[in-house]
Amino acid sequence: MNLSIQPLIxxxxxxxxLQTFIHSKSQLEKEIDTASSVxxxxxxxxxxxxxxxxxxxxxxxxxxxxxxxxEQLITHLNEQVPKIRNEKEFAxSKSQLExxxxxxxxxEENLLEIDINKEDLxxxxxxxxxxxxxxxxxxxxxxxxxxxxxxxxxxxIAILAPRRTSLLQKIPKNIQRFYExxxxxxxxxxxCAIVDKSCSGCHMVLLPQLINELMSNPNSHKNCPHCKRIxxxxxxxxxxxx
Ligand SMILES: [Zn+2]
Numbered sequence: 001m002n003l004s005i006q007p008l009i010x011x012x013x014x015x016x017x018l019q020t021f022i023h024s025k026s027q028l029e030k031e032i033d034t035a036s037s038v039x040x041x042x043x044x045x046x047x048x049x050x051x052x053x054x055x056x057x058x059x060x061x062x063x064x065x066x067x068x069x070x071e072q073l074i075t076h077l078n079e080q081v082p083k084i085r086n087e088k089e090f091a092x093s094k095s096q097l098e099x100x101x102x103x104x105x106x107x108e109e110n111l112l113e114i115d116i117n118k119e120d121l122x123x124x125x126x127x128x129x130x131x132x133x134x135x136x137x138x139x140x141x142x143x144x145x146x147x148x149x150x151x152x153x154x155x156x157i158a159i160l161a162p163r164r165t166s167l168l169q170k171i172p173k174n175i176q177r178f179y180e181x182x183x184x185x186x187x188x189x190x191x192c193a194i195v196d197k198s199c200s201g202c203h204m205v206l207l208p209q210l211i212n213e214l215m216s217n218p219n220s221h222k223n224c225p226h227c228k229r230i231x232x233x234x235x236x237x238x239x240x241x242x
Contacts, residue, residue: 012191042132202227
């Protein structure tokens with residue numbers, strides 16, 4: 001059957017295929033983004049923990065220095081003991097020693113606390129590192145497939161987009177303008193077939209009269225009363241109905 005409506009049908013088919021690939025390409029992009037967001041989350045977490053660890057190391061170095069100062073003071077005070085000449089000097093030395101020992105005790109406790117925190121942080125970082133490695137492996141596995149699919153979709157789009165342009169040039173000017181207006185306003189399939197007695201664009205059920213008119217004259221087309229898309233009656237549908 002050589003229908004003059006054939007260019008419209010070809011355009012509708014090409015557009016449907018093209019839109020499918022465009023949609024799948026954008027879905028793949030989203031999936032790749034999501035996959036990398038998990039890896040990035042763990043990387044950021046590791047960075048934060050690293051700077052926490054650095055702060056603890058600095059604090060610990062500072063405390064170690066102060067411990068050394070107190071220890072040196074205690075040694076010095078002990079060395080002075082034999083030289084004490086009276087009760088007054090003895091009492092002063094005793095109170096200085098007590099003070100230094102007390103300070104040393106507090107510093108050692110602080111150091112211990114920091115060491116415990118450091119150990120906890122190390123364990124946490126180990127866990128995060130495991131997660132990071134897992135998510136990295138997962139990301140590579142996942143995206144290798146996704147990237148292949150994305151390439152395929154891009155290839156199909158590169159074939160279909162120019163085909164669509166050349167098919168568009170074969171249809172009457174008034175339909176071309178309608179078509180472009182539709183696509184500019186977001187209707188990606190301005191021409192569509194009647195499927196299951198409904199418009200395959202908006203899925204609204206069509207009046208039998210409209211279907212009969214198009215069925216009896218398969219070379220004609222009409223606008224969908226609901227979404228204004230151009231409707232045609234597909235030949236295969238006619239065969240299954242009759
Ligand atoms: Zn419709």
